[in-house]
Amino acid sequence: MxxxxxxxxxxxxxxxxxxxxxxxxxxxxxxxxxxxxxTTNDVTTVNAVGQIGGNVILSCTFTPDVKQSSDILWEKVGDTGVVYKYENGKISLSDQNSNYKSRTSLFLNELSVGNASLRLNNAKVADTGVYKCTISNSKGKGDNKLSLNVGAFSDVTVTNNNQTGLLCDSPSWYPMPTVTWLNITSGDNITNAAETRTEAGLNGAVEVISEFKRIEKNIQYRCVINNNLARAEADAILTDSGLKTETRLLILSSGPMTSPSRLxxxxxxxxxxxxxxxx
CATH class of the missing domain: 1.10.287 (Helix Hairpins)
Structure with a gap:
């Protein structure tokens, strides 16, 4: 019943x-x-995107403690050893994971204002993962995590090819991107009428070359190259006075990682x- x-x-x-x-x-x-x-520090982190071979900042901020120096610990989830440690007012890297040797640093002069962000040099695809920033001082202990994605992305250039076509070229992408062509004037997706190829680039990335051959005057076209890290766009319109273009590169990020709210x-x-x- x-x-x-x-x-x-x-x-x-x-x-x-x-x-x-x-x-x-x-x-x-x-x-x-x-x-x-x-009794716990309020630690805030922000997800990050890094370029292969470049430098990336892993953001971590906290409420500063005016009474004593704060201890900072950076770790990568799943790795042994630490990424970086600052303890008792000194840099302490005796148990640092060898993958991060000579590639990490803090902004030591900004610890007093609550900036525990980590600078990671010469970013590698293998650096992709989840990192944890832990703060300890007289206020207690607090931590938060962030996600780092490392790949390749670059601006796109668009040129008038043989007077009848548009050529989009972008030199460095990883992971492999997708390419989309749009007729902005009509709102149509014209990708199927374009030819796209890739060539080997630097650091394991690829160069993307895509051509749309049947352009018409006074029609605005858009070439879009994107992967899960970035989106590059090039707009072009051919007029009697020549080709007019506009390009932009947007780095994609999922924003801060936060804990569930009280509400x-x-x-x-x-x-x-x-x-x-x-x-």
């Missing part, structure tokens, strides 16, 4: 009891969260309670 309780048919006193219990549960969640934050936790708990009542 199935027992089902309809909230709308409960006596008024029962409804009041349930509401009081729900309010008490929410207050407990908020209280525990506030109590926890009073979200309360809503989840509330839904669980309501579900239990209605069973």
């Amino acid at each position: 199935e027992l089902h309780i309809d909230l709308h048919r409960l006596p008024e006193t029962s409804m009041i009891v349930i509401i009081i219990l729900l309010i008490a549960a929410i207050a407990l969640i908020i209280g525990l969260s506030v109590a926890g934050n009073s 979200l936790l309360c809503l989840v708990f509330l839904s669980i309670l309501l579900g239990a009542v209605n069973m």
